[in-house]
Each structure stands twice: as C-alpha cells, then as structure tokens.
Amino acid sequence: MNNFAPVFAQTLPLVDVRHVRHVYGKGSGPGLTVLDDVNLTLHDNEIVGLLGRSGSGKSTLLRSIAGLVQPSEGSISFPRPQGQTTVSMVFQSFALFPWLTVLQNVEVGLEAKRVPPEERRRRALAAIDLIGLDGFESAYPKELSGGMRQRVGIARALVVDPDILLMDEPFSALDVLTAETLRTDLLDLWSEGRMPIKSILLVTHNIEEAVLMCDRILIFSSNPGRVVAEIRVDLPRPRNRQDPAFRAMVEDIYARMTTRAAPGQPREGLFPGAGLGMALPRVSTNAMAGLIEALAAEPYNGTADLPQLADQTHYEVDELFPIAEVLQLFRFAELEGGDLRLLPAGRRFAAADVDARKQLFARHLLACVPLAAHIRRVLDDRVSHHAPASRFIDEIQDFLDEVSATRTLNTVIQWGRYAEIFAYDENASLFSLDNPT
C-alpha cells in the first residue's frame, strides 16, 4: 500500500528472530524459562501481533528485539544492508517524563540524535499535529488524560522515523472508549500511509484488538512462552467487529488458546507442574462463584461461547482464562473448543445456598487441589494441629520459583479459608484447625 521500494529489497525481512530462548533467574536454582525456541520474521508493510497471556514472554521478546534485553540463546538479526534498522517503542504505561512538556517529550529522541533545534521543533510539531494533539504542546503530562498521554508516546516514537514500531500493550491502560478511538486513529494513519514506519509489532492480550489491527497473529502459550500458532488475518480493512468472518476468527483463536498444543494430552494439564508443584493463578472464590452464576443464568444456561462471555463480563483473555481454567480444575466446568460448559457439580453450586456452596467447594478443593489436601492432611496428622507456612513454602519451592510459590500458597489459603478446611494466622504465618479467637 505505501511501499514503492524495489521488489528485491522487500524479500529481506526487517527482523529475523531465530531459536530465541530466554531464561530468568540467578545462577543457582531452576531458572524460569520465559521464552523457548521462538522464531519470528517481520516483513515490510505489515502489522504483526503477539498474542498471549501474562507470563508468555511476549514483552520479553519485544524488548529483545528492541535491544533492551539480551536473549539467553538464539539470535535476533536485522538483515537489511543499508544502514541500521531503527526501532522505536510505545509503552503500556506511557513512560512520559513528568517534568518535560509535551513538545519536549516528543523532541527527546531527536535531541539524542543531535538534530539541530529548529528542525527538531519542526518535526516534533508535525508529529504532534499528526497524532491530533495540536494545542497541547506546552502542557505537562500530569495535565493530560490517559489517552492523550499515549498519543504523546506514539508521537515521540514516530518522530524519529523508525523502521519498526514496537508497541507493548499500548491500549491496555486505557478505558474502553479511549482505547477504541486511539486504535482507529492509528489504523487510519497506517492505511493512509501517513506514518513513516515500515512495520508494526504489537503485543496484546486482547483477542479482538489483535484481529482488528493485525495482518498476522502469533499466538503464544505461557510457562514457557512458545509460538503455538500463526494465523493470517486476510480480512479487508476497515474491519468490522460484527462481521461474521471477524467473529469466526475470534472464536477460532479462543479455541486455540484454550486447548493444549498437543492433542491427546489430558485436559487438566492446563496448569504447569503437577501435584504439589502445580502453579496456581490468583483467582478468588468470588470470581469463581460469579462466573458460575453467569454461566448458569440466561442466556447461556450452562454453555457459553467464550468471546461472548468475555464481551459481556468485560474481561480480557488475561482475566477470563485463569478463572475458567480454575473452574475446570475443580471439575465445576469444562473448556471445549471455544466454549465453557458447566458440569453438574457446577450447576449444583449455582443453585445452592451459602453453606451448601461451602461444603461443595470444600469437597472439590480437597479432591482436586493436591496442595490443599496435603495441608489438611499434615494438620490432621499433627498433635498440635498447627503447621507453619514456611514448611509448605519450602516444599513447593522444590518445584517452583519463589514468586509462583508464594502466589500458589496465597491462593490455596484463600480457597481453604472459604471452604473452612483450615484457618490461617497471617501474623504468625501459621496454619491451624482452630477457628479464629
């Protein structure tokens, strides 16, 4: 659309990522593999989306391409011969310097390139005009709303004429309406060819945003992050969310993200690790109860289409999937294709009163979550019926890193308290079978 360069230059990709592997962690102990064997090529004139949940390493990959982080293994190369391929980044939290005005913020990159002041100012004003912030040049970031701040971030990234624009969840810190406006403005600029960039690499956890904006979507799994699928989005622009083809693609992606990469694997393997080493997400009993009730009610009556459910509850992939997967772990519901289906136990839960719910929850907790059963068993076996939290943390840390271990234990504590299978004293870090005094 906006590239008239000779064809042979276009055959070389802009970025070539091969077998990149990234491991966090200090020398001793198991490192946390964030990215595993990731391959990616970025060509001219396309918007590529990296879609996945938190912990799938997409931001790490983006930062590797930006040069902020070095991968543990693999290579990232920029094959184009003439000059260096320049990259620029837009941040989720805007990352504007609070003590500089809008104009000064936008000029920051140009100043680093030693561009003379008059030209700097001219280009910055042009970029501000392009992004629609005319009139705000002398404002400070704290005087601007979130959407305007992100516009400044985009202007700052564009003004240095980068080849590739990297965007790290640029709209997730904005409210729904502002995000939508910004998205459409960005797409308009892209379609009209008014931005100097060649390609965009976009990280997101919003499936609809990915389908709306991208030409190609790479779907990542998490723990560790691998590319599980690559989807071409051939829908013509401007794209319509209500278009059947659009909805079909969204549905397809939901389905891909909720099933294991390898077919034939047992479905309860959605959480990394097994037994005591199962890493649990932070999901509260309130959220679980809410989702079960939403499923049981109209219009779903027990079976819900995930995209529709996400739309209705205003949840994004990052928030909805963990709750759904925990429900599956508890055998209250089942994930199948792009649907979430309530099992009989879940229906009973939805219809029961508070006490009956607690009992049902307690039975399933002891049956399905090994750590909870283990804690209860230890408390039952001991004479004093007391056990310190550090004992369990040490056991879990044989399998998991510190952060995951703490999160898992905190989640089980919350579930256990709701089910009243044990009590926990935060001050003393002590599990017990007593009721609180």
Added chain:
Amino acid sequence: MVFFFEDTRGARPLARMVREGGASFWADLVAFLLLAGVAVLAMHGAGQMARPLAQLNTSPVTLDPANLPDYALRTTLRMFAALAASLIFTFTVATLAAKSRKAEMIILPALDILQSVPVLGFLTFTVTLFMGLFPGQQLGVECAAIFAIFTSQAWNMAFSFYQSLRTVPADLAEVSQQFGFSAWRRFIRLELPFAAPGLIWNMMMSMSGGWFFVVALEAITVGNTTVTLPGIGSWLALAIAQEDFRAVALAVGAMALVILSYDQLFFRPIVAWADRFRVEQSAAQTQPRSWVYDIARRARLLKGLLALAMRPFGLLARIRLPERPRRRRAATGGAGGRLLDGLWLGLVLAACAGAVWLLGRFIAQNLGWGDVAAVIGLGLATMVRVAVLMAIASLIWVPVGVWIGLRPAWAERLQPLAQFLAAFPANLLFPFAVLTIVRFDLDPDIWLSLLMVLGTQWYILFNVIAGASALPNDLKEAGRIFGIRGWQWWRQIGLPAIFPYYVTGAITASGGSWNASIVAEAVSWGKTHLEATGLGAFIATVTEDGDFPRVALGIAVMSIFVIGFNAALWRPLYRYAERRFRLD
C-alpha cells in the same frame, strides 16, 4: 519507608528456629532473660542517678576501662529518658497543633524556630533551673542533661506526628466519624497507628542525632563550675583533654556496641511490629524482620504480661463519659470568625514583639551595635562555609548516589551503610582531624570546615540513592530506546528524578551542618586548641566563658540565619520540587 540495617530473609539460625515454631519454652526463657536483664540495668542506673551531688566530686570520671560499661549504661538511660520525654511532648503538642487551628498558628512556627536554635544554647540557660529544682542531688544535673538531649530529639518527631495527623486518609476518618468514635478511641485506633511508621523512623533518627551532642552535653558548665556527669560523653571529653588515643578508641567501640544493642533489642522489633500499620497497599519490598520480635511473638510469658499491663487501659476504655452535645463547627463563620482569628493573631504578634523587645534589652544591656555587627559578620562567614561545603558535597555525592541507586544490588548493600554513616557521631573523628591539621600546619579556617560536613553529607548520599532507586523502570527503558545518553540523560532523566529527594537530603544536611558548626569550628585535642572564624566557634567560646549576653546574641543570630535560609531557599525549593518533579 527505608529502615536501618535492612536484613534479608531467613538468615540466622536462632531466628529460623524460632520461626519454625520450636518449643515456645525457649522463647519464654529468652524473653524472660532479656526482660530481666534490661530491668536490672535500668534500676541500677536509676538508683545511681539519685545519689547526692557531692559524690560526683569524690569519685570523678576516670579513664578506667572498668568504668566504661557503667558510663555507657548511664548515657543510654539518659538518651532513652529523653526519648520518652520527647514522645510525651510529641503526643501532647503535635496533637494540639493538629486539632486546634489557633494553637497551630503559634506551635508550628515555634517548633520551627526551636528546631533551628542550636542545642547547646538551651543547656546554658536551663541547667541553673534544674539544679535549683533538685538541690544537692545528682538528679538535678541529670535532668538538665536529659532536657538538653530532649531538645535535640523532640522537634522532628513532633513535626512527623503533626504531619501524619494532618494526612489521615479521608475514608478512614469518615468511618470513625460514622461510628461515633470518642476522641480517645479515635486517637488509639486511627491516628496513632497511622502515624506510627513515620514516628518510629523519626525516633530512630532522633536517637542517632542525640549521640552527636552527648559529648558536649555531659560536661555541663555553669559559669565557673563544671559538673561532669558519668557517661560516655564525659569519658570522651576527658580522653581528648588527656590526649589518650586508646581511651577514644574504647569509647568508639562502646558506642558502637550500645548502638547495635538498642537497634537490635528495641528499634528493630518495634519496626517489625509497626509494619502492620503501613497504609500503602503496594507490596513491601522486604518485610522488616527482627529476631527479638519473633521471640516476643512466641513467648507466652510476654503475652501474659502484656495482658496484665493492658488491663487498666481496658477498664479505662469502658468508662463512658457523659456525651457532650456535638457542637456544630463553623458556628462562627464569616465576619465573626475572621474577627476572632484577627484578634488571636494580634495577641500572638504582640507577645512575640514583647519577647523580642525583652531579648533585645537583655542583649543591649551589655553589648553594643558593634558587637552585633561583628557577630553577624561571623554568621556570614559560617554561612559561606556551609554553602561551599554543601556545593562540594553535592558535586561529589550526587553522581555516586545516582550510580548506586540505578544498580539495585549495590543500592541494597550501600544504602544501610550510608544511613549508618549519617547516624554515626562524626565528632568522634575530630581529634584525628586536629592532629592532622597541626601536623601539616594547615589553615583551620578552610580545613576545619570539612568537619562540619563530615557527618551530614551522608544525608545527601542516601536520599539520592533512594531517589535513583525509585526511578520507574519504564522511564529508564524509554531513555535507552531513544538513545538518550550523557549530559542529555542527566539533564532530562537523572537530575529531575532525584531532585525532590536531593532537596530533602540537602535540607537535613544544611541544618545539621549549622548545628555541627558549634562543635566543629572550635576543636581541641589536649592542649591544642584550633579555631576557625565563624559563628559556631563564637558560640562555643562564649558558652565556655559563661558570657550569657553574648551567648544569647550568638544563638539569636544563628537562629535568624537558619530560619532565613529555610524560608528563603529550602522551603520554596521544596515546593518547586514537589510541584514539578513528582513522579505521579
């Protein structure tokens, strides 16, 4: 919040055993031993304080190492007594200032002025008072010393408490109003817990500030009579007079031991306990841990004792005072209120004018304008010194602090060190400085000045480290992505980010330097006595001579300088920093 001596988790075996829930019998035993030990020490020290005054002359302070533990105990008791007095002062005065607007109008400026008046000034005028209260007993002199230490500790605690009372979160305040909390209940349940973290931090700073003056405060001169109280301070004074290096080293060792003990036994447990009162919702970096606190939690003995001690308070709380009808506020709105305020302000101003006139008359009785001009000249000399030193210290320590702050591993290691250095009484090193200056025949005017900033430059360092570590990660990344380097990086990222922190550190350092000038501009070692031209030296000399009018003049001039500096430079700078450079 940053605390002294940050400890990593799961370090020591005793702590781990205690945490693993080992038999609470051991915890009981250790708790009992600690409590008993502290009680015995306290009673022994207190008993000694009540002895007659004459005994000080019959058994004067000697440099016998066997006496050192006793002296250390006495000094520590004095400091804790002063801390307790400061706490009571804080609870009464700061609460009054926070609740009553009229009281606030006088209390705040008064605290500000008192904070700027050099500590030694108080000593000269109050020692006679206290000795008159307890004639013939050591207790009078002890009280004078305790009062002097109190004046070095109380002000920042009062300010911190006042500040906390004024910034109680609105939603919590509304809840307590809704449920009709009485004033006492509100104080105990809401205001005190909320103010606790800041108050404890300031208590720790006050304690370390007190050590700086202990040397000067334990040898009290009233006119021609010098009363030397047994303590580390007088030990040090004697060691310096007798040029005894070994004794100085012993004193430094004893001080370090004492600081370490009360840090571990008193402050760390309180900090660990007060962690639950932190209001900010974000997860703490590291939870403060204290092995004493862990033991205290496990020991049933302590729980029993505490329950017993709390019984009378519980009974008190159950007393229902007859409810006063709630007076509606703003009854005197509009012109009536303004008139009352105006009257009150007029009254206060009249009182101030009266005080100034009295002071002026007292000074003018013995001195003339020439003297005043000379003293102001000396003040200018000290001011130039402070300014130059602050500039040099900033030029050195700001880059170092930013370098350290940007590297979390180093920051974690070095910040507690910088805090310790800021707390360590630098005047222990003065004798060595005197020797060096004498040996190399250097100009005291220039080289003694370094001593002034020796103890206070660390405030700049550790505040800048804190500021640099607080720089958000995405701003650092944005800087790297856009290739911002070198001077541009400093101008647009580094310096603005640390600016509010730097100003905080600089205010403390500058105030501390002024106070330090009194002990740093006139330093002696045995018979060698070095003096620089400046206000601090002037005040030190006339205090020794017992020349009251000159003392008053010197103190007044120094206070005016410090307050002027604060009002003209530091306050506006701080407000500017808050407005422009806050990372929101």
